[in-house]
Amino acid sequence: MSAPAIVVDGVSMAFEHEGSPLHVLENVSLTVTDGEFLSLLGPSGCGKSTLLRLIADVLAPTSGTISVLGRSPAQARRERNLGIVFQQPVLLPWLSVEDNVALPLRIGRWGARHPDAPAPPALLDLVGLQGFERARPAQLSGGMQQRVAIARALVNNSPILLMDEPFGALDAITRDRLNEELLRIWTETRRTVVFVTHSIPEAVYLSTRVAVLSSRPAGIRALMEIDLPYPRQPEMRDTPRFTRFTAALRNALEHP
């Protein structure tokens, strides 16, 4: 539980914007321990997603270093140590639900080289989509599509799951249900989760720890341990302890 899964050390990131650099992240340092559920909480457009993309090796930092399980992000990516879920499901509409989940196994013949990888139908069971194997993504609701995306992120058996506002585009009821589902999956599969969100209650409900990011250029403003017991029940949201956490996080977001 204590070995670091991800170490972000003094990372800055600037984009070229109309000739001048746009500083998105400034000197961010963060350690994600193995098996924890860490949420990155911050206002929209503050650079939380950029931080996630740096860890996933989609972007390279301007300065600073990132290590994933003791390796470079590029190496970790090639070894499929990272599963990723975006805000949009990003399913391929011409593939069936099952083939979408199996896509990571086909690429690089990963499945053929790793016979121990979980079977896509079993993962569809895990995310509550049994019976929809042959359906096309367009036949599913937004919430169901996002479940398919989660199953696809799990198919590599990656020890780290990166989630970029995965439920941000869903209605509140579906979002709450998927939060419970995600916690169930997290307790069943025990992997490290880095979860980007701009919802304070969502961050408190899910996380073992919440990192609060300031607005651009983003830095870590506060780190808060959420020591509510697991399994977490929906009713917990109404307890004074829960609201103390949400109040403290809101305070950290609004007053530097």
Next chain:
Amino acid sequence: MTLPAAPSTPGGAVEPRSRARRAGGPVGPAKRRASGWRHSLVSIGAFLAVLAAWQGIVVGFHVPVYLAPSPLMVVRALRAESHTLLVNTWPTLIETVGGFIVGNLVAIVAAVGFVHNRTFRQSVYPLAVTVRTLPIVAISPILVLLLGNGYAPKIAIAALITFFPTLVNMADGLTAVDPQALELMHVLSASRWEVFRYLRWPTSLPYLFSALRIASTASLLGAIVGEWIGSNSGLGYLIVAATYDYRTPLLYATMAVASALALAMFGAISILERYAVSWRQPSGVGAD
């Protein structure tokens, strides 16, 4: 929170909808077929009305046959000259299909090259546009001079006419991929070939078929223009010959055959499209 609860969560909110759709599956298409029939009836009715008006005008105003024959005379010509028409349809069909295949294949390969090599794109694209601006009627004699009097120049003209729309559409389609899907491919460390196979190619198919539908009728036009310039067989040749001899009913009958050929090509592509990009017609709800 436990497994049994899972199916009745967000899925539960939606499952009835999709189950209803599954049960409603046979109803949807049947309903659509019924409205499809009504559409066809309206189209056929309008078509027949035009023919009837034409017949009425030609007979009523005593229009001379060499100027404009009545539809009934065209039908008679179709029957009387069926052998001539059939013999001349064959070469045109070969040239049309040949040109269609060659032009589109070259266009698809070039579009794939465009996406994967910038230098290739920058050198070939202006060339393609320039060739496109040359009037096809002017290029045709040149091609006949170069390639002789056989099938080759007609296939070349038909190919040339189909090449450009397919090139442009296909190049657009191959680059119209969702940037997030590209990010996903990157996270999965997909090779260029895998990105092409799993992402670019399927994304481009609807674009390709839009182009192929245009190309299906354009290639026939190319073949006929080629036959005008220099040929002693084919529908294009027949059009020229019938015009010179004032055999106007045969001219009209040839046009009807050419039109039927184009429709058949168009129909074949549309059927192929329905199978190749079946995922674009979501079964149910959205369509109604």
